[in-house]
Amino acid sequence: MASDKAKELRAKQKAQIQAEKERKKNSSDPRDWSQRRQLTESYRLTRQQDPQLPMVLAAGFAGPLLLGILLGVLVKPLWFWILLGILVGMTLAMFLFTRRVRSSVYKRYEGQPGSAEVALNMLPKGWTSTPAINATRQLDVVHRVVGPGGLILIGEGDPNRLKQLLVTETKRHEQTAYGVTVNTIQMGDGPGQVPLNKLSDHIKKMPKKLNQMQIDDVTKRLRAMDAVRARMPIPKGPIPQQTSRRAMRGR
Numbered sequence: 001m002a003s004d005k006a007k008e009l010r011a012k013q014k015a016q017i018q019a020e021k022e023r024k025k026n027s028s029d030p031r032d033w034s035q036r037r038q039l040t041e042s043y044r045l046t047r048q049q050d051p052q053l054p055m056v057l058a059a060g061f062a063g064p065l066l067l068g069i070l071l072g073v074l075v076k077p078l079w080f081w082i083l084l085g086i087l088v089g090m091t092l093a094m095f096l097f098t099r100r101v102r103s104s105v106y107k108r109y110e111g112q113p114g115s116a117e118v119a120l121n122m123l124p125k126g127w128t129s130t131p132a133i134n135a136t137r138q139l140d141v142v143h144r145v146v147g148p149g150g151l152i153l154i155g156e157g158d159p160n161r162l163k164q165l166l167v168t169e170t171k172r173h174e175q176t177a178y179g180v181t182v183n184t185i186q187m188g189d190g191p192g193q194v195p196l197n198k199l200s201d202h203i204k205k206m207p208k209k210l211n212q213m214q215i216d217d218v219t220k221r222l223r224a225m226d227a228v229r230a231r232m233p234i235p236k237g238p239i240p241q242q243t244s245r246r247a248m249r250g251r
Contacts, residue, residue, distance in 0.1 A: 042101050049104040053097075060096045064088035106197040113139040116156045116187050119199035120145055126212075127203070128219055133226070134169055136161055142169050146219050149206030151180050154199070156187040176225045177218045181209070 047053045068085020072078035102122065109115040120129035120143060127147035135141045140157025142165055153169050155162040170182045185202070186193045194202045210218065 043097070045108075046097075046101050046104040049107055050100055053100055056096055056100065057093045060093040061089035064092060103197070110196050113157070114141055115196055116141070116143050116154050116199060119187075119196055120154070120203075122200045123147065123203060126215075128215075130222070130226070134165060136165065140165060142166060144173075144222070145203060146210075146215055146222065147203075148208045148210060148215070149203060150183055150209040151177055151218060151222075152183045152185060152203060152206070154185045154187055159186060159188070159190060159193070162186055172225070173222070176221050180214070180218055 043053070065082070065085040068081040068083075068088070069078075071085075072081030075081065105118060109118045114132065117129070117131040120127075120131070123129060123145065127145055130144045132141050133144050136157070138158065138161065140155065140161045142162075143154045143156075145152045145154065151173060153166055153173065155166050166184045166186075170184060173182045174180075183206070185199070187196060187199055189195055
């Protein structure tokens with residue numbers, strides 16, 4: 001009896017593992033993908049925006065390799081310099097690929113309401129972002145990040161409407177995270193604004209104001225504040241231009 005139950009349990013576990021593999025295989029969520037699939041999809045999407053990508057990557061790899069061969073001919077042993085050229089070439093090609101992917105992502109979502117979330121998702125470990133904590137019907141949006149640089153509210157949309165929206169959210173956050181300064185940033189291409197493609201780096205370069213204990217404390221308070229107020233009925237992530245125009249017409 002015990003043997004039959006053990007076999008049944010093993011079969012059930014095997015079926016669950018197989019079902020999970022199938023789910024991940026057919027999933028559209030990048031978090032479920034293998035590293036190889038993530039790289040393949042990133043390359044495919046980036047090449048659509050950046051037709052020169054193959055040439056850039058080939059040049060990045062071939063340059064150090066050719067230099068290694070040349071050094072190997074002049075300075076023995078040849079195999080060492082070729083191997084070093086291959087390693088440096090792969091590293092440089094991956095660096096260039098990462099840069100072009102980021103640039104392509106920014107270009108793809110630039111101008112779409114909610115696009116700041118793309119940059120906030122690129123912040124390193126230690127930063128916590130909460131998208132669309134407040135918004136207007138015209139899709140002016142306020143996002144929030146908490147990390148070593150402090151508590152920061154990021155607004156995107158019409159500068160005049162954002163001004164009052166950021167003032168309201170600043171007061172609300174100061175009352176919750178008392179003792180912590182609330183900084184505000186307006187994302188955009190106008191005077192005093194931070195462009196989408198520079199937003200992540202701008203936030204990372206802000207002076208350190210909070211240690212990990214303070215970050216955890218502020219994050220807990222903000223979660224409690226979010227739990228007692230109504231969430232905005234806004235879809236997560238950038239909103240396509242066609243959708244945003246409909247929303248701005250009040251449809």
